[in-house]
Amino acid sequence: MTEPLLQVKNLTKRFGGVAAVSGVSLDVFPRETLAIIGPNGAGKTTFYNMLSGRMTPTEGSIVLEGTDITGLPPQRISRMGVSRSFQINNIFSEMTVRENVEVALSAYHGHSRRWANIATRNKPIQQEADSILERLSLSDLAHRRAGVISYGDKRLVEIAVVLATRPHLVLLDEPTAGMTPDETHRVTALVKSLASTGNYTFLITEHDMRVVFDVADRILVMHRGQSLVLGTPQEVRAHPEVRRAYLGDADEEMAP
Ligand SMILES: Nc1ncnc2c1ncn2[C@@H]1O[C@H](COP(=O)(O)OP(=O)(O)OP(=O)(O)O)[C@@H](O)[C@H]1O
Ligand SMILES: [Mg+2]
Secondary structure (H helix, E strand, O other): OOOOOEEEEEEEEEEOOEEEEEEEEEEEOOOOEEEEEOOOOOOHHHHHHHHOOOOOOOEEEEEEOOEEOOOOOHHHHHHOOEEEOOOOOOOOOOOEHHHHHHHHHHHHOOOOOOHHHHHHHOHHHHHHHHHHHHHOOOHHHOOOEHHHOOHHHHHHHHHHHHHHOOOOEEEEEOOOOOOOHHHHHHHHHHHHHHHHOOOOEEEEEOOOHHHHHHHOOEEEEEEOOEEEEEEOHHHHHHOHHHHHHHHOOOHHHHOO
């Protein structure tokens, strides 16, 4: 059997007396797309914060490709090939769209973060940035200031930045929230196309069930910090407790 890329055991994060994530165990296998769903406050972002090193777990362990990364700082984890997007946008609004991607590429290639020098000096980085922007249909916006483009486009730029570091494991936190149907489609098409190259493993949190059932190989349902169900889309769709606890009367939304 394939070794898991990521092994999470009994992961717990408490804030004061409240357990935001409580005893979650999960194996993530190479090349799969695993969606994490659950109502607001279920603990999805907190789970990501521990995986990416932004928060130290109260208990439990995280092993990436055989290495214990529990509690390591974000930069270390990022250099090991884990990259994440944020639920709230996290790009540089004073830079152009292309410069945002160039900064990420430049950091990945170990160059200076002084972005002003990049565009004029580094042709390969420019070309790589252009090809990433093209994949996301963002080429037309390459020279616009990131602060002035639409909300959905900003979120697409953030995904471009996430992919620039060529991560093995990509954590996307509600990537399509606030997007138009067209922008959402660009994200799902990109995730599916990257997943099909066999070089990427995705964790994706989402409230939009159409996106979840479109991209996910497996689904983890979180509820009140705990892992409620982990299974294939069919298993999750059929699970009575999931319907009751999370999906409620959303049967229609769950239809294929
Ligand atoms: N830094 C923090 N300090 C205190 N409590 C926190 C902190 N971060 C999260 N929480 C709490 O932990 C719980 C889980 O929050 P989290 O943001 O992980 O949920 P989520 O599943 O990402 O929700 P959403 O779908 O709204 O993004 C919530 O009750 C939240 O209020
Ligand atoms: Mg969240």
